[in-house]
Amino acid sequence: MALHSKLPELQSATLPKPSYRLRERLDNTPVLVFWETTKVCPLTCLHCRAESISLAPPEELTTQEAKLLLAQVASFGTPKPTLILTGGDPLSRPDIWSLLEEAKELNLKVAISPAVSPKLNAKTIVRLLGLGVQSASISLDGLENTHDVIRGISGHFKETLRAIDTMEDYGLRVQVNTTVMSKNKTELADVFALIRSRAVKIWEVFFLIQIGRGSDIEELTPPENEDVARFLFEASAYDVLVRTVEAPFYRRVSHQVATKPENPMLGDPGPLYSKLSKKLKDLVGEADTEPTFKPVYTRDGKGIVFISHSGSLYPSGFTPVPLGNIKSESLKILYRNSEMLRKIRRADISGACGVCGYVELCGGSRARAFTHFGDPLAQDPGCLFAG
Numbered sequence: 001m002a003l004h005s006k007l008p009e010l011q012s013a014t015l016p017k018p019s020y021r022l023r024e025r026l027d028n029t030p031v032l033v034f035w036e037t038t039k040v041c042p043l044t045c046l047h048c049r050a051e052s053i054s055l056a057p058p059e060e061l062t063t064q065e066a067k068l069l070l071a072q073v074a075s076f077g078t079p080k081p082t083l084i085l086t087g088g089d090p091l092s093r094p095d096i097w098s099l100l101e102e103a104k105e106l107n108l109k110v111a112i113s114p115a116v117s118p119k120l121n122a123k124t125i126v127r128l129l130g131l132g133v134q135s136a137s138i139s140l141d142g143l144e145n146t147h148d149v150i151r152g153i154s155g156h157f158k159e160t161l162r163a164i165d166t167m168e169d170y171g172l173r174v175q176v177n178t179t180v181m182s183k184n185k186t187e188l189a190d191v192f193a194l195i196r197s198r199a200v201k202i203w204e205v206f207f208l209i210q211i212g213r214g215s216d217i218e219e220l221t222p223p224e225n226e227d228v229a230r231f232l233f234e235a236s237a238y239d240v241l242v243r244t245v246e247a248p249f250y251r252r253v254s255h256q257v258a259t260k261p262e263n264p265m266l267g268d269p270g271p272l273y274s275k276l277s278k279k280l281k282d283l284v285g286e287a288d289t290e291p292t293f294k295p296v297y298t299r300d301g302k303g304i305v306f307i308s309h310s311g312s313l314y315p316s317g318f319t320p321v322p323l324g325n326i327k328s329e330s331l332k333i334l335y336r337n338s339e340m341l342r343k344i345r346r347a348d349i350s351g352a353c354g355v356c357g358y359v360e361l362c363g364g365s366r367a368r369a370f371t372h373f374g375d376p377l378a379q380d381p382g383c384l385f386a387g
């Protein structure tokens with residue numbers, strides 16, 4: 001069935017809406033500011049968005065410029081955005097400790113996404129905790145062989161599990177990130193069972209965007225995305241918070257499943273869902289409760305922004321549409337006044353997303369739209385409604 005033909009029906013769907021207060025908040029202040037601290041990383045992962053390298057390029061922010069960035073994030077006032085230190089590997093930045101001290105002085109909430117390498121050890125974890133780092137996200141992309149192939153290092157899977165255990169032992173909150181692509185799509189239930197067995201409470205699943213070293217990696221088809229979204233919603237019934245990146249249609253699918261059978265738009269699940277769902281139950285048993293739909297209204301450019309290693313502002317790390325540079329411009333002014341970000345925030349999006357009733361709640365991945373059409377305001381070709 002061509003789902004596009006049903007789109008007008010969706011416009012009248014009764015959907016949750018963000019409050020005026022939340023809209024205002026998202027127009028004025030990002031919830032999350034991602035900063036690509038460096039492009040340097042000891043790993044050379046197959047799908048690396050940042051195309052990591054071993055020596056810092058000259059345009060990378062200096063310590064002084066980085067401190068200016070921290071001050072700019074703090075300048076949004078209360079509630080301040082959470083600063084997520086990504087890379088590359090943030091621990092590969094020689095001045096990372098002095099920057100964390102500065103962030104603590106500024107009372108910033110900080111989370112970090114370190115690479116699993118010898119630099120991430122018990123001593124480092126204790127130091128991160130001492131500087132008030134709130135959580136760390138670690139990537140786990142599949143079972144042992146798949147993970148090691150994707151990360152490019154034999155034995156990396158075991159090191160990753162060790163790193164997760166060490167962080168848990170020391171009380172640093174762990175989030176596991178998984179990038180889903182054709183190569184690992186059938187192992188998602190296994191990854192979920194693994195992280196649940198380790199008491200990890202947050203699982204963030206990135207739906208591959210074909211940029212950086214991931215340009216030639218096979219992404220999922222729209223029906224597969226639908227199946228994975230449906231599986232993830234099912235997994236969210238267990239005691240792990242499931243989030244997605246570059247798959248806002250997860251919200252549409254979750255809402256549809258949660259409002260079944262009243263929601264006429266829900267098609268039958270496909271074979272990938274059936275396989276993952278069966279595996280999930282085989283590995284962790286039935287959930288005690290039904291999954292609950294929780295609306296989320298942020299998306300790239302709306303509550304979320306990304307600052308590159310050189311200070312360029314983008315809607316996200318996967319949407320390299322430059323909006324200005326914090327070396328010479330105010331992050332606050334750029335975030336509030338950028339015409340592109342304003343369009344994203346008011347869901348001024350074309351194609352199927354533009355006429356979809358879920359546009360406010362979902363809005364499609366701006367990164368995938370940009371990668372496929374060169375237009376960050378085009379429809380998301382990864383969604384079954386648009387693909």
Ligand code: SF4
Pocket residue numbers: 248249252352353354356357358359362363364365379380383384385386
């Ligand atoms: S991706 Fe676009 S078409 Fe699909 S549910 Fe979201 S807004 Fe609708």
